[in-house]
Amino acid sequence: xxxxxxxPRPAAAFDALGxxxxxxxxxxxxxxxxxxxxxxxxAPGSRVLDVGSGTGRPTAETLVNAGHAVLGVDxxxxxxxxxxxxxxxxxxxxxxxxxxxxEDASFDAVCVYFSLLQLDRREQRDLVRRLARLPKPEGYLVxxxxxxxxxxxxxVFMGQPVRVTSFPAQELVTLVEEAGLxxxxxxxxxxxxxHPDARPEPHLFLHCRRPAQPRMG
Numbered sequence: 001x002x003x004x005x006x007x008p009r010p011a012a013a014f015d016a017l018g019x020x021x022x023x024x025x026x027x028x029x030x031x032x033x034x035x036x037x038x039x040x041x042x043a044p045g046s047r048v049l050d051v052g053s054g055t056g057r058p059t060a061e062t063l064v065n066a067g068h069a070v071l072g073v074d075x076x077x078x079x080x081x082x083x084x085x086x087x088x089x090x091x092x093x094x095x096x097x098x099x100x101x102x103e104d105a106s107f108d109a110v111c112v113y114f115s116l117l118q119l120d121r122r123e124q125r126d127l128v129r130r131l132a133r134l135p136k137p138e139g140y141l142v143x144x145x146x147x148x149x150x151x152x153x154x155x156v157f158m159g160q161p162v163r164v165t166s167f168p169a170q171e172l173v174t175l176v177e178e179a180g181l182x183x184x185x186x187x188x189x190x191x192x193x194x195h196p197d198a199r200p201e202p203h204l205f206l207h208c209r210r211p212a213q214p215r216m217g
Contacts, residue, residue: 011075021079022055024158024193031113031144034205035062037185038109038142042068046108049073049134050090051097052115056083059111060090068108073097097127104133109140116145120152120165125175132179135210141181147172147188147204159197169204181208 025031035058042048046068050060053072060070060083070090074080080094093100097115110131116124128143135141147169155164167175173183185207192200 011077020158020195022057022082024195024198025191026058027194028191028203030187030189030191030203030205031058032062033187034113034142034144034207035059037207038111038140039063039066041140042066042108045069047071047106049102049107049110049131051110051112051131053083053090053092054079056087056090056092059113060092061087063111064089073100098130102134105136105139107134107139108136109142110134112141112143114144114146116143117164117166118162121167124165124167125179128175129179132176132181132208132210137210137212139210141176141208141210142205143172143176143208144203144205145172146201148202156197158193158195172204173206176206176208180210182211183208 039062044067048063048068048070050063050070050072053060053074056072060072063070064087072080072083072090072092073095074083074092075094075096077094080092083090083092112131116127119127132141146166148166149168151165153164155162169188173186176183183206187205189203190200191203192198
C-alpha cells in the first residue's frame with residue numbers, strides 16, 4: 001500500500017517509548033476492570049492471545065499470574081524484549097499479528113488493547129474480522145481503542161510522531177458485530193497518561209463473545 005506521504009513505522013514510536021509507555025498507562029483503572037471482567041469468565045488454564053502486547057504489563061502479567069497461558073504479539077522489538085524479561089512465563093513474538101499463522105477457534109480469549117490505531121480503516125476492519133475467528137465458540141474478545149472520527153491524521157503521542165486512524169464509538173460497535181461477535185458490555189472513560197507530553201484521551205473498552213453458533217445475516 002502506498003500513501004502520498006510516508007507513514008510512520010508503527011514500531012518506531014513504541015521502540016522509542018519503551019518502558020515509558022508502561023509507566024504512562026499504569027494508572028488506567030478501566031484497563032484493570034477490563035482484565036477483571038475477562039478473568040471472571042475464563043476457565044482455569046485458558047489460552048489467551050494478547051495483540052499488541054507491549055511491555056507485557058498489565059495484560060500478559062495479570063493473565064499469567066491468574067494461571068493462564070499467554071501468547072503476546074507485538075511489532076516493536078524493544079517492547080517484546082521488555083515483555084519477555086518482565087513476564088517470563090508468557091510467550092512473546094516480535095511480528096505483525098497479520099503475518100502470524102493462527103488457527104481459528106484456537107484461543108479461549110483474545111485481547112486487543114489499543115493496537116489498531118496505526119492501521120487504516122480497511123486494515124482495522126480486516127484484522128478485527130480475522131481476530132474474531134480466533135476465540136473458540138463462546139470464547140471472548142476484549143478490544144480497547146480511542147473512539148474518535150479520525151482517519152490518517154498525523155499526531156504526536158507522548159512526544160513521538162504517529163499516524164492515527166480510528167472510528168467513533170458506535171461505528172466500532174457495528175464493526176465488531178459485523179465481524180460476528182456479541183458485545184456483552186462496554187465502558188467509556190477519559191484517561192490522561194502519566195507523561196508530560198500527554199493529553200486527556202477518550203478510551204472505549206468493548207467486551208465481546210464469539211457466539212456458539214455463527215450469527216445469521
